[in-house]
Amino acid sequence: GQQLNQSPQSMFIQEGEDVSMNCTSSSIFNTWLWYKQDPGEGPVLLIALYKAGELTSNGRLTAQFGITRKDSFLNISASIPSDVGIYFCAGQSSNTGKLIFGQGTTLQVKP
Amino acid sequence: EPEVTQTPSHQVTQMGQEVILRCVPISNHLYFYWYRQILGQKVEFLVSFYNNEISEKSEIFDDQFSVERPDGSNFTLKIRSTKLEDSAMYFCASTLLWNQPQHFGDGTRLSIL
Numbered sequence: 163g164q165q166l167n168q169s170p171q172s173m174f175i176q177e178g179e180d181v182s183m184n185c186t187s188s189s190i191f192n193t194w195l196w197y198k199q200d201p202g203e204g205p206v207l208l209i210a211l212y213k214a215g216e217l218t219s220n221g222r223l224t225a226q227f228g229i230t231r232k233d234s235f236l237n238i239s240a241s242i243p244s245d246v247g248i249y250f251c252a253g254q255s256s257n258t259g260k261l262i263f264g265q266g267t268t269l270q271v272k273p
Numbered sequence: 274e275p276e277v278t279q280t281p282s283h284q285v286t287q288m289g290q291e292v293i294l295r296c297v298p299i300s301n302h303l304y305f306y307w308y309r310q311i312l313g314q315k316v317e318f319l320v321s322f323y324n325n326e327i328s329e330k331s332e333i334f335d336d337q338f339s340v341e342r343p344d345g346s347n348f349t350l351k352i353r354s355t356k357l358e359d360s361a362m363y364f365c366a367s368t369l370l371w372n373q374p375q376h377f378g379d380g381t382r383l384s385i386l
Binding site: 252 | 304317364366
């Protein structure tokens, strides 16, 4: 079945540093999504990407939909303590809306 | 901002018992989903539901699972005879159109003893 490989698995950075994480797949996706999950809560949408090559920003977050439609990256600039959490990429290709999730990147920020 | 709500937040059930997890999707949404997340693992798709029927289901969603939209607001997931490996967080999600981002609830933690 379809799988997404997300890396890195975890990151421990200093406040103020920039962060980059990415997802790759052997399958093509029509939509890429990036979610953040805080402990005990459900995933919260950060950025949605709909077109190959699309580069989208949301505040300090920037994400790109790869030209091949098989990859995406998320950058966080000038990290702050509240950026701590688990970040998931998700791909959508089915016309039922089914999401395939990556394994997640756990981000820890040291003040 | 409208949100997806799930109840209960935590459900403890004896193995072999039936359990029903409840969700109230965002009111004008048409597509509904259940996902599960085993502790420390990724979120996995279970089932999608549209126009009062299942539109897609995963291999996890076997005969022990069923979904229902009994009225205009609730969307339920039933597990008929729970197993230890059903212990996980179960998330409900909804969206207006299938190709729009899904909004997730905060989940129900299901613990099977």
